[in-house]
Amino acid sequence: MFYRLGKFATRHRWLIVGLWILAAVIALPFAPQANQVLQSGGFESPDSESQRAIDTLVQKLHVNETIVQVIFTSQRYTVEDPQFIQQSEQAVTHIRTWSEVAQVTTYLDNPRQVSQDRHAAYVNIQMKSDANAAAKLLPDLEQRLQKVPDLKASIGGGPVFYEDIQSVSENDLRRAELLAFPFAIIALLLVFRSVVAAVLPALVGGFAVVVSLAMIFGLGHITPLSIFVLNITTLFGLGLGVDYSLFMVSRFREELIHGRSIEEAIGVTVATAGRAVTFSGLTVSIGLFGLTFFHINMLHSVGLGGILVVALAVLAAVTLLPALLSILGLRVNALPVRLPRFGRRPVVAETTLDPHHGFWYRLSQFVMRYPLRVFFPVLLLLLSFGAPFLGVRFSAPDASILPSYVPSRAAYDLLVQRFNQRETTPILMAVHTRGNALTPDNIKNLYYYVKRIEADPRVDRVDSIVSADPRFTLEQYQLLYSHPQLIADPYLGAFLKASVSGDTLLVEVVSKYGMVDANSQALVQTIRNTDPGNGISVLVDGGTAGNIDYVQSLYTDFPVAVLIISITTYIVLLFLFRSLLLPLKAIVMNTLSILASYGALVLIFQDGFLHQILGFTPLGFVEASSPILLFCSIFGLSMDYEVFLLSRIQEAFWQTGDNKQAVALGLQRSGGIITSAAVIVIVVSACFATADMILVKALGLGMALAVVIDATLVRGLLVPATMRLLGNWNWWLPFAGVQRHPPALAEYLAPVDAAREYTDSNETNIHVGGKR
Incomplete structure (x- = not known):
């Protein structure tokens, strides 16, 4: 099928190129607008x-x-000074009368909104719209906020946080694109030593990204998508688009060197490298598909966007690229670039000539001569890299994931440093009673329930209608609320109106500890697990409860996603390699790479290792979605290299029937190209590691580190050592035995006349079959 696809692309090359150009032209007006339909939130679980x-x-x-x-x-006035009071009230005058505002609460209304040094206070402005819609109104709010001479105003809160996520994500994306494209081109020039050959992979990756962004723009009108889709689309579009094209172009040049005609070389390229690309894209998509099982919209939408761009990258690699290669023919080596020689031959030459020589062949021979001496030290080293993950602390994202220069992060730092953070993040309880909450029986039940909560040593204070004044007895509360319309105290009347409606009331619990402190988390769990009795039911919210639910939701779904990804990948690789053990080995190898990157996550982002060089403030925790994003991304990406390596080893085994020789030949033929592809992905990922958004930085850095480990320790040492130890069991399939020479690929792997002459890739021409 793939061979016929290559022939089809050759015969209809101009039609295929024309269709892709048409798709890009249609996509160009919409691709830059993708961010306009994406949302900044999406970290909540609706269930x-x-x-x-x-x-x-x-x-x-x-x-x-x-x-x-x-x-x-x-710095000059305290909150009690008339100047502070007068100017803070003057600043929000026009905001009070704005139709988009539901309520304005100043520190005069709530004295707890005052800093500990009493030189700062905050005003809560309740907006009528939701956070995403309110974020669009921030410019109008800032215009209505009057400037006053003696007070400095900082704006924060949920809408500002969402707006900053949007702007920082877009800036990160632009910076990454500006860095990634030139560095990727430079890396490709080092690999191919030809401008034309180097431009082709970048061109295919660019096509995939542009069309994907346009399709995301359309998809965003149908279903909510996270702003992080932009980053994952560009990261995977460039990384995999270039990777797949690199494998295809390299195989095409190799087939030309071995004396095939252009049409035949394209057919064989698509039948071998194209087949591997397709299955590789399938395994990457399976990993990203795992994200769609999560109830968190951010992960769900990133999975959808990733699958879309991977599918387009594969489609471009097996249709557009063969069409372009058939048009270029031998001109694929045109415009040679004379670069300093790093070694005896360029990468492409080393992977196609002298199959029984070269660094990768010698390395595999060394590993297979001493497989146990290699296997155990490398395995222990990888496990030690992952060991820090045993001390991981998960948390939900807050403004600390943003750079310090954005407004919401500056306001967040002010609240943390100068205010009692416990007052700004209370535990919220939605309490439901049997019948009207203000009946004497319900007041009695609520009174004793609140007393039980207040008795907990972790509780600082409970704000409720039955604890509003500590001087009141139960009987006084019952008498007071028997005629709520007669309450004369304006504060108590307003508190009652805001806290009770029918059979539902709000209770706020202030912990003695911080929002992410283990004691506060234990307090939330105690409240949830304690039956209030007497017909009372409770639902708990607030920063601590939301954090617990966020982590719990993610890691309830995660094992299911891992299981589905692993089983599906195993089945796909079983069909590809016709082996029972190779797919299992591939999954285990990938897991080791991922564990190593997890350890780096903890060391860097939780413990702060290298944080000054990387330019961020240590979180003290790992954002809970980061390991999941990394698993689903790296699992597919690492499998990408496993598929290409094992495909070449499988070809060599079909040709030689000798497992040891096949591993050496396969590693020799693919080692340099896989390393080059890995370098390009590392470069692209490292460009995203320059992001100011810690979520994106963690993803980029984690992917770069995982690929470094995967391309060196895993593919260079652990894989050949494992295959040497397994021997012919690598290729065993029940009821079929050892599969040595499947007919479907036999004709493509048959020996051909070797190139009679070969010029170094630094030269202008390539000699194929005696012709220039």
Whole structure:
């Protein structure tokens, strides 16, 4: 089938190129607009208890989560000074009358909104719209916020956080693209020593990215997609598009060197490298498909975007690239570039000539001579790289994942440093009673339930209608709420109105510990696991509860995703390699690479190793989605190289029937190209590691480190050592025995006349079959 596809691409080359150009022309106006339909949030699970709690509070009590915080600071005045009071009120005058604002709460309304040094206070501005819509209104809000001479205003809160995620993600993407394209071209020039050959992979990757972004623009109108889709699309589009094209172009040049005609060389290229590309793309897509099983929209949408760009990268590699190669023919080596020689031959030459010589052949021979001496030290080294992951601490993303120069991060740092953070992140309880919450029986039940919570040593304070004034007794509360319309105290009347609606009321618990502290998390779990009794039910929300639910939601779904990815990949590789053990070995090898990158995540982002060089503030935790994103991305990417390596080893085994010789030949034929492809992915990933957004930085850096480990320790040492130890069991299939020479590929692997003459890739011409 693949051979016929190569022949078809040769015969209809101009039609195929024309269709791709047409697709790119249509896509160009829409691709730059993809960010306009993407959303900044998507970290919530709709099925979690915290989400159900806030949904209840919004529905019954009209609690509004969309709050913009304006923090006023002064070095000269304290919050009690008339100048501070007058200027802070003046600053928000026009905001109070804005139709988009539901309520403005100043520190005069709530004294707990004052900093510990009393030189700062914040104002809560409740917006009527949700966070994503409110983010669009921020420019208008900033215009309405009056400047005052003695106070500095900093703006933060959810909408500002979402807006900053959007802008920082777009800036990160532009920076990565500006760095990735030239570096990828330079790497390709070093590999091919020809401008034309080097441009082809970059061209195919560019086509895949542009068309993918346009399709994401359309998809974003149908279903909510995260802003992080932009980064994953460009990262995979460039990395895999260039990788796949690199393998195809290299194989094409190799077939020309071995004396095939252009049409025949393209047919064989698609039948061998194209087949491997297709199965490789399938395994990468399977890994990304695992992300779609998560209830978190950010992961779900990143999985959809990744699958889309990988499919287009494969399609471009097996259709557009063969068509371009058939048009170029021998001109694929045109415009040679004279570069300093790093070794005796360029990569392409070393992987196609002298199959019984070269660095990779010698390395494999060494490994197979001492397989146990290589296997165990490398295995222990990889496990030691992953060991720091045993001390991982997970958390949900907050403003600390953003760079310090953006408004929401600056406001977040102010709140953390100068305010009592426990007051800004209380535990919220949506309490449901049997019948009206203000009946004497319900007030009694609530009173004793709140007393039980207050007795917990981890609790600092409980704010509720039955603990509003510690001087009140149960009987006084019952009498007071028997006629709520007669309450004379304006504060208590307003508190009651905001806290109770029918059979639902809001209770706030302030912990003695920080939001991500283990004691606060244990307190939330205690409240959730303790039955209030007497017909009372409770749903718990708040920063700590949301954090717990976020991590729990991710790692409840993760084992299912891992299982599905592993089983599906195993089946695909079983059909590709016709072996029972090779797919299992490939999965284990990939897992080792991923574990090593996990250890790096903990060392760098949790513990702060190299944080000054990498330019970020250590989090003290690992953002919970990062290991999942890395697993689904690296699993497919590492399998990419496994597929290409094992495909060449399989070809050699079909030709020789000798496992040891096949590993040596396969590694020799593919080692240099796989290393070159890995270098390009490392370069592209490292460009994304320059991102200011820690989520993107972690993904880029984790992928780069994993590919470095995968291309050196795993593919260069562990894979050949394992295959040497397994021997012919590598190729065993039940009921079929050892598969040595499948007829489907026999004709493509038959010996051909060797090239009668070969010029170094630094020369202008390539000699094939005696013709220039």
